[in-house]
Amino acid sequence: MHLQGNVAIVTGGSRGIGRAIAERLASDGAYVVVNYAGNRGKAEETVQAIVQAGGKAVAIQADVSGVREVERLFSETAEKLGRVDILINNAGIMETQPIGEVKEADFDKHFAINVKGTYFACQQAAKHMKPGGRIVNLSTSVVGGMFPGYSVYAATKGAVEQITRQLAKELGPKGITINAIAPGPVATELFTAGKTEEQIEALSRLNAFQRLGRPEDIAGAVAMLVHRQSQWITGQTVRANGGYV
Numbered sequence: 001m002h003l004q005g006n007v008a009i010v011t012g013g014s015r016g017i018g019r020a021i022a023e024r025l026a027s028d029g030a031y032v033v034v035n036y037a038g039n040r041g042k043a044e045e046t047v048q049a050i051v052q053a054g055g056k057a058v059a060i061q062a063d064v065s066g067v068r069e070v071e072r073l074f075s076e077t078a079e080k081l082g083r084v085d086i087l088i089n090n091a092g093i094m095e096t097q098p099i100g101e102v103k104e105a106d107f108d109k110h111f112a113i114n115v116k117g118t119y120f121a122c123q124q125a126a127k128h129m130k131p132g133g134r135i136v137n138l139s140t141s142v143v144g145g146m147f148p149g150y151s152v153y154a155a156t157k158g159a160v161e162q163i164t165r166q167l168a169k170e171l172g173p174k175g176i177t178i179n180a181i182a183p184g185p186v187a188t189e190l191f192t193a194g195k196t197e198e199q200i201e202a203l204s205r206l207n208a209f210q211r212l213g214r215p216e217d218i219a220g221a222v223a224m225l226v227h228r229q230s231q232w233i234t235g236q237t238v239r240a241n242g243g244y245v
């Protein structure tokens with residue numbers, strides 16, 4: 001319970017990796033804000049699971065692709081819970097397409113959620129956090145994989161990694177660390193959508209442990225980076241991918 005007294009915002013905390021991170025931070029003692037875009041039922045389910053396990057959580061809707069929404073997410077959190085200590089920029093989308101099929105709207109949507117959402121949440125964190133604050137941004141190991149069809153998604157996460165590096169030296173003087181976690185394939189809707197069983201099986205065998213990553217694997221890496229003993233780690237990207245690349 002070493003995070004007792006801390007307030008953590010997990011964007012996209014309603015399902016997938018975000019849900020596992022929300023549950024993990026709550027079990028470590030944090031009061032967790034489970035952010036979601038539209039799926040209220042899933043967000044409430046996550047809050048219930050946390051409360052039933054003895055933790056504290058509240059769901060707050062906000063579409064992170066809008067700057068005003070991000071500002072509201074932080075002001076509502078501050079109003080309800082009085083502080084923000086941890087921000088996990090987890091909300092993200094991934095649609096793969098060959099370059100010839102990518103439309104302007106697809107490009108803009110990916111950058112609005114994955115990059116703009118992350119950037120302006122960091123801006124709010126800089127405003128609200130006190131020394132000891134922790135930010136973790138979700139990237140992807142696809143950045144190192146150069147797979148066909150992933151150009152837009154990988155570009156957004158390349159930007160997320162650079163934002164992480166840039167802000168480390170800007171937030172360091174405030175006593176805030178900022179790092180990125182780059183998972184490999186993890187068993188969530190984002191990864192399995194549109195793939196055959198064979199494709200999933202083949203991708204699951206490319207890491208050292210020859211199984212698909214679990215949301216809990218990523219939550220463990222996030223828990224490490226938000227721990228107070230990680231105060232000297234900032235501006236880094238940790239590839240939490242079972243040795244995938």
Ligand SMILES: NC(=O)c1ccc[n+]([C@@H]2O[C@H](COP(=O)([O-])OP(=O)(O)OC[C@H]3O[C@@H](n4cnc5c(N)ncnc54)[C@H](OP(=O)(O)O)[C@@H]3O)[C@@H](O)[C@H]2O)c1
Pocket residue numbers: 011012013014015016017018035036037038039040042062063064065089090091092093094113138139140141182183184185186187188189190191
């Ligand atoms: N799964 C993988 O293999 C994998 C690998 C590498 C990196 N990642 C990264 O890990 C993160 C989580 O992925 P996941 O697989 O857990 O995805 P997921 O299962 O599709 O869940 C996405 C979450 O993000 C939320 N979300 C989507 N758009 C949003 C918006 N505009 N504003 C606020 N919340 C929004 C969703 O909320 P609603 O429920 O309301 O829609 C949901 O909670 C992403 O950044 C992804 O790029 C995933």
